[in-house]
Amino acid sequence: MQRIAIDMDEVAADTMAHYLELYNAEFELSLTKEHFHGKRTLEAIDQAHVARARQYFQTESFFVDIPVMPDSQQVIRELMDRYEVFITTAAMEVPCSFSPKFAWLRKHFPYIPASHVVFCGDKSIVAADFLIDDDPRHFQRFRGEGILYTAPHNVNVTAYRRVNNWLEVRQLLLS
Amino acid sequence: MQRIAIDMDEVAADTMAHYLELYNAEFELSLTKEHFHGKRTLEAIDQAHVARARQYFQTESFFVDIPVMPDSQQVIRELMDRYEVFITTAAMEVPCSFSPKFAWLRKHFPYIPASHVVFCGDKSIVAADFLIDDDPRHFQRFRGEGILYTAPHNVNVTAYRRVNNWLEVRQLLLS
Numbered sequence: 001m002q003r004i005a006i007d008m009d010e011v012a013a014d015t016m017a018h019y020l021e022l023y024n025a026e027f028e029l030s031l032t033k034e035h036f037h038g039k040r041t042l043e044a045i046d047q048a049h050v051a052r053a054r055q056y057f058q059t060e061s062f063f064v065d066i067p068v069m070p071d072s073q074q075v076i077r078e079l080m081d082r083y084e085v086f087i088t089t090a091a092m093e094v095p096c097s098f099s100p101k102f103a104w105l106r107k108h109f110p111y112i113p114a115s116h117v118v119f120c121g122d123k124s125i126v127a128a129d130f131l132i133d134d135d136p137r138h139f140q141r142f143r144g145e146g147i148l149y150t151a152p153h154n155v156n157v158t159a160y161r162r163v164n165n166w167l168e169v170r171q172l173l174l175s
Numbered sequence: 176m177q178r179i180a181i182d183m184d185e186v187a188a189d190t191m192a193h194y195l196e197l198y199n200a201e202f203e204l205s206l207t208k209e210h211f212h213g214k215r216t217l218e219a220i221d222q223a224h225v226a227r228a229r230q231y232f233q234t235e236s237f238f239v240d241i242p243v244m245p246d247s248q249q250v251i252r253e254l255m256d257r258y259e260v261f262i263t264t265a266a267m268e269v270p271c272s273f274s275p276k277f278a279w280l281r282k283h284f285p286y287i288p289a290s291h292v293v294f295c296g297d298k299s300i301v302a303a304d305f306l307i308d309d310d311p312r313h314f315q316r317f318r319g320e321g322i323l324y325t326a327p328h329n330v331n332v333t334a335y336r337r338v339n340n341w342l343e344v345r346q347l348l349l350s
Contacts, residue, residue, distance in 0.1 A: 095278075103270075115267055116297060121291065124302065
């Protein structure tokens with residue numbers, strides 16, 4: 001059985017949506033994801049806000065309230081019939097995120113066994129056939145095929161097969 | 176560069192020593208590691224104590240005070256000159272252990288980058304050439320070579336190369 005590793009932030013979890021909600025509310029703005037095309041989140045905002053915006057990601061409660069990416073629950077469940085599925089999420093830069101990220105996964109993806117959740121930093125440690133991730137840096141030393149999940153910061157990357165949403169993941173891996 | 180994945184409990188960390196210290200103190204016993212030869216920790220104790228002993232491992236503070244396995248700090252530092260080293264520890268069964276385990280590694284092994292720490296359950300997800308672990312179950316689907324680090328429960332296992340201490344790790348992998 002082939003194995004798929006799936007990233008959490010910006011792939012299974014719509015982290016950007018939650019970030020924008022907090023940021024727009026605090027600074028009375030109405031930025032959308034389009035504003036961030038081709039840029040890292042903290043590059044595309046008023047530089048006077050960076051220190052404050054960075055704090056969002058250092059706050060345990062931030063990770064509790066992230067919405068699920070549309071259709072991810074259904075498609076991941078379907079993938080599990082044909083593949084071994086692991087969630088591989090970079091958590092080591094924000095140790096306070098361990099527990100809320102784990103709880104989030106148990107809540108929204110209870111059918112993924114806890115033993116198939118991986119917190120890591122450098123994803124070259126992941127042994128899988130496919131890695132669905134929004135960050136192409138993780139593909140450089142990954143031994144399987146990286147599949148790029150579209151996020152605002154990666155729209156200009158062309159080196160990998162791309163999926164724009166979970167229905168396209170289904171199309172690519174289940175048809 | 177070849178890669179070595181190293182388990183934490185019973186390999187880099189002398190978890191059993193700490194467990195025995197607590198258990199002997201609470202029940203006024205003087206059990207040693209020899210008492211546990213060939214058995215899982217909770218199998219080898221008075222069955223009336225199992226529920227209480229299990230709690231030790233569910234307590235966050237338990238993980239803070241575990242002593243380092245003798246010579247592990249020095250030998251792991253030496254391994255890092257010749258290999259890429261990752262710490263791969265099963266933490267998903269005890270979510271309260273995430274933060275103290277991570278803090279323990281930062282304290283005792285500050286030269287291992289945070290990006291090379293992996294919390295996982297099923298270690299078949301680990302892409303490495305060697306896995307040094309006390310639990311032979313992790314070797315069954317591991318794609319590299321499993322090297323069994325002696326712990327009381329595994330003394331009768333014969334299917335893998337074995338190391339009894341960190342000086343033997345140095346001998347095996349650095350000479």
